[in-house]
Structure formats: C-alpha cells, structure tokens
Amino acid sequence: MERPNLEHLKSAFLAMEPPNCFISLARSCGGGYITPEVQTFILDIICNGYVRSGAVSNSSYVRNLLKKVIVDAESTTSDDAVAVVDGLYEQFAHYMTLPAEDDLLKEENRIYKQISFLYPNGFHDVSSGARSLVVSLQCSLNLLEGDTGCAIWPSSLFLSEFILSHPAIFSNKFCFEVGSGVGLVGTCLAYVGASKVILTDGDISSLANMTSNLELNCLGSGTKAKTKTSPDMIQCKHLPWEFATESELQGCQPDIILGADVIYDPLCLPHLIQVLSILLKTKKHVPEETNDATNKSRNNYIPCNDQMKETPVAYIAQVIRNYETFNYFLKLAEEADLCIVDITETKRPPDFLPYMLSYDRSSVHLYRLSFSK
Ligand SMILES: C[S@@+](CC[C@H](N)C(=O)[O-])C[C@H]1O[C@@H](n2cnc3c(N)ncnc32)[C@H](O)[C@@H]1O
CATH class of the missing domain: 3.40.50.150 (Vaccinia Virus protein VP39)
Structure with a gap:
C-alpha cells in the first residue's frame, strides 16, 4: 500500500480526526511506526500556527493526541528503533497547563473543524486549477x-x-x-x-x-x-x-x-x-x-x-x-x-x-x- 504523505496528517489534524485514526495515519506515514520524522512533523503542525490561529481551538483534543503519539512512539522504541522527539514532551507539558480553554469549551460546546477536500490525481478544479478546497466548520461537541x-x-x-x-x-x-x-x-x-x-x-x-x-x-x-x-x-x-x-x-x-x-x-x-x-x-x-x-x-x-x-x-x-x-x-x-x-x-x-x-x-x-x- 502506498504511504500517505505528511500533508494528509495535517489535514487529519485540522479536521480533528479521532485520535486513534490520527495515530493509524501517522503510523502509515512512517511505514508502520511514528518515526522521528513523522513526530517532528506532528510537532510542527501543532506548534506552528495551526493551533494558535484558532483553526483547532480544542486543547483537550491536542493534549489527547500528543499523549497518544508519545505512548505509541515510546512503545515502539527499542535499541535502534524509534525514539521520542523531546519537543513532544514539552508540548504535552504545555497543554497539561491549559485548563481554562477547556472550561470555556464546556460552556460553549463548540469546535472548529477544517475539512480539506484534496483533489485526487488527474482531477482539479478546472476554472481555478486549485488542488484543494478547505471548508471551516463550527460544530458541536x-x-x-x-x-x-x-x-x-x-x-x-x-x-x-x-x-x-x-x-x-x-x-x-x-x-x-x-x-x-x-x-x-x-x-x-x-x-x-x-x-x-x-x-x-x-x-x-x-x-x-x-x-x-x-x-x-x-x-x-x-x-x-x-x-x-x-x-x-x-x-x-x-x-x-x-x-x-x-x-x-x-x-x-x-x-x-x-x-x-x-x-x-x-x-x-x-x-x-x-x-x-x-x-x-x-x-x-x-x-x-x-x-x-x-x-x-x-x-x-x-x-x-x-x-x-x-x-x-x-x-x-x-x-x-x-x-x-x-x-x-x-x-x-x-x-x-x-x-x-x-x-x-x-x-x-x-x-x-x-x-x-x-x-x-x-x-x-x-x-x-x-x-x-
Ligand atoms: C442527520 S442531520 C444531517 C445534517 C447534514 N445534512 C449532514 O449530513 O451533515 C439531519 C438534519 O435534518 C434536519 N431535520 C430533521 N428533521 C427535520 C424536519 N422535520 N424539518 C426540517 N429539518 C429537519 C436536522 O435539523 C438536521 O440538520
């Protein structure tokens, strides 16, 4: 089976895919493991703007995701296999200290998902040549x-x-x-x-x-x-x-x-x-x-x-x-x-x-x- 590319992982994150699905996709991206390269990419999408821009505002989702990535990477770490990238622990610790947003969420009960429609190969939007359409949706938890x-x-x-x-x-x-x-x-x-x-x-x-x-x-x-x-x-x-x-x-x-x-x-x-x-x-x-x-x-x-x-x-x-x-x-x-x-x-x-x-x-x-x- 062809490996999904890392951009798929970003789309899955923005769409707030259930953590277990995200982990499966992350493993496929790494050819069976959440490799350091994949972990670094995950860190990048979580740290660099996507969360802070408000696209994903649910800190408990991110915290849960980070926890699962760390547990998965730790469980596959052996002498010469996958290591856990340090930044993941740091980010996880950071999200552990963010209760206020979740309290707000309990009241608001709202999340934003971004659904990225990725035009398959050979397909594109004829008029604009666009390769994707991203739709932002406010949903209820x-x-x-x-x-x-x-x-x-x-x-x-x-x-x-x-x-x-x-x-x-x-x-x-x-x-x-x-x-x-x-x-x-x-x-x-x-x-x-x-x-x-x-x-x-x-x-x-x-x-x-x-x-x-x-x-x-x-x-x-x-x-x-x-x-x-x-x-x-x-x-x-x-x-x-x-x-x-x-x-x-x-x-x-x-x-x-x-x-x-x-x-x-x-x-x-x-x-x-x-x-x-x-x-x-x-x-x-x-x-x-x-x-x-x-x-x-x-x-x-x-x-x-x-x-x-x-x-x-x-x-x-x-x-x-x-x-x-x-x-x-x-x-x-x-x-x-x-x-x-x-x-x-x-x-x-x-x-x-x-x-x-x-x-x-x-x-x-x-x-x-x-x-x-
Ligand atoms: C299962 S949801 C599907 C929503 C959306 N079409 C989708 O697929 O994501 C069913 C939708 O039909 C609406 N609906 C159910 N009964 C209805 C009714 N009697 N009159 C008008 N809308 C109704 C609901 O409010 C809800 O938005």
Whole structure:
C-alpha cells in the first residue's frame, strides 16, 4: 500500500480526526511506526500556527493526541528503533497547563473543524486549477445538539465529493438543500458556482450554526473557500418540513434539490416526501430569451443522457441504518409518484478525503429522485 504523505496528517489534524485514526495515519506515514520524522512533523503542525490561529481551538483534543503519539512512539522504541522527539514532551507539558480553554469549551460546546477536500490525481478544479478546497466548520461537541444538525455526517461528505467531482451538474443551477445541518454541502455548491443556493433546516440552533459557517466560508469578507456563487445568491432559511406550505415551496422552483442524511425519523418522512414531491413536481419557468445565460446553461442540463431538461431532480445521500425506515421512505416515494434510482456505483465520486480514516465512504448510498409522470 502506498504511504500517505505528511500533508494528509495535517489535514487529519485540522479536521480533528479521532485520535486513534490520527495515530493509524501517522503510523502509515512512517511505514508502520511514528518515526522521528513523522513526530517532528506532528510537532510542527501543532506548534506552528495551526493551533494558535484558532483553526483547532480544542486543547483537550491536542493534549489527547500528543499523549497518544508519545505512548505509541515510546512503545515502539527499542535499541535502534524509534525514539521520542523531546519537543513532544514539552508540548504535552504545555497543554497539561491549559485548563481554562477547556472550561470555556464546556460552556460553549463548540469546535472548529477544517475539512480539506484534496483533489485526487488527474482531477482539479478546472476554472481555478486549485488542488484543494478547505471548508471551516463550527460544530458541536455534542452529537445530538441542534437535532443532529450541528455535526458533520458522512452523507454530507459523500454528497460534497459528488458535487466537487461533477461540477457541471451544479454550476449555474439553482440548488435547494433540505436538512442542511452545518452547511458543508452548500459551501461546495457555492464553490462550484451554483447560480443560487438555498440551504434550509427545521432546527433553529442548526440554522444559526449553519449561517455562521456560511458567513465564514462564502459570505464574509476574506472568506476561505473562494466560492463562485455571488454572496447575495446564498441564503439560509428556516424550513421545518411539517410546516412548509405548498405555495412557499412552489414559489422556489429550484433546478436541483439536495439532502444528506435526512431519512432517519419515520415520523418526519411523510412531511419530507411532501416537501420533495412538491419541489420535484413544480416545473421550472424557463425564460423566453434564447441569449439568456441561465437558459443556455439549462440546455446543458445534466450532461448524462438526461431527458428531464426542465423538471428538477433531487440527489439524496444516505447511510441506511434501519431498513424498515428506509423501506417506508421508498413506499411513500412510490405513492407520491417519485422515481428513485440508486446511482452510488455509476456516479461514485473519487476519494477527496484520503486522510479521513473515520469516514466510511462505503456506507453511503446516493439516490437520484425525479417525478415519474
Ligand atoms: C442527520 S442531520 C444531517 C445534517 C447534514 N445534512 C449532514 O449530513 O451533515 C439531519 C438534519 O435534518 C434536519 N431535520 C430533521 N428533521 C427535520 C424536519 N422535520 N424539518 C426540517 N429539518 C429537519 C436536522 O435539523 C438536521 O440538520
């Protein structure tokens, strides 16, 4: 197996990968051990700016990581094998004296993760030539806070990889996401140049968290992700599926609807299907002028022998944790005349997150939904 490069270790650190995953990656970088070279690199990423710049503000995470690196290196130290780099002990001692930040964290319960999408070899962002996209996300330490919408779920990573690997499907399209959570998918849509992005969530605290993430990446000055969509075309909206009205949804008329990990609560599914079916059944008004830029791009609508030039499609990424719940979703979709195609294999995106050992890409399915009549 090819050794991951040290830059992967930096990305894993910034994404706050679980310490055990970080240690596995560090060992792979060193060819089976956390060699002094790898330890020095870890020291460098921890000491030189990445922590102090606020990218990783959780000192208990760093302390835990340092401890595991030291224990791992000590356990492999023998006469002529790996030695522990002194600076690691010094840094560990330093982090042992930093309780105040953690007290603050207990109150705030917030962390910042930076998700680095690394374009695989042979792939790059055609318009900018960029080799990576880094998205900064404020998340909660409590997985269930904000009705699950303040954490990053694997389906949104998969859907983001799909968007980045098929930019032509989304650029110059009006994209509308349901259950957007932290706003990762929306940032990727803005990055590939969707003409308009509406992100929605039914949970108020998720919505507030999402809005600050969009500020950070797409809307504020000096934003990191360098998105192509104009800031005034990006919106975060409160949309609980139970209370969304037909006229409100019909007025939206998006080209593409997206959702990541939204199929899990049987009580919400009839409402979710109702929202999806209204959005999917509403035909988009196409402007008359043939020289209209949006119209031109719509003629290229989905370059994969697609016959639905004027009707919207939906892309839903989902980890199926409970088949009964998922089958219920399929039944409701069929009753609503929605056609669902599993495109996981045919459209599987390449791996943009090779450093993220905690992310099980194989668990995610990708579905394409359309109105079948
Ligand atoms: C498991 S999280 C997924 C979040 C995000 N899409 C991701 O993959 O990281 C489910 C999201 O759906 C939202 N949600 C759940 N039920 C909802 C409802 N009835 N109406 C609107 N949003 C809802 C939650 O607030 C949460 O943000």
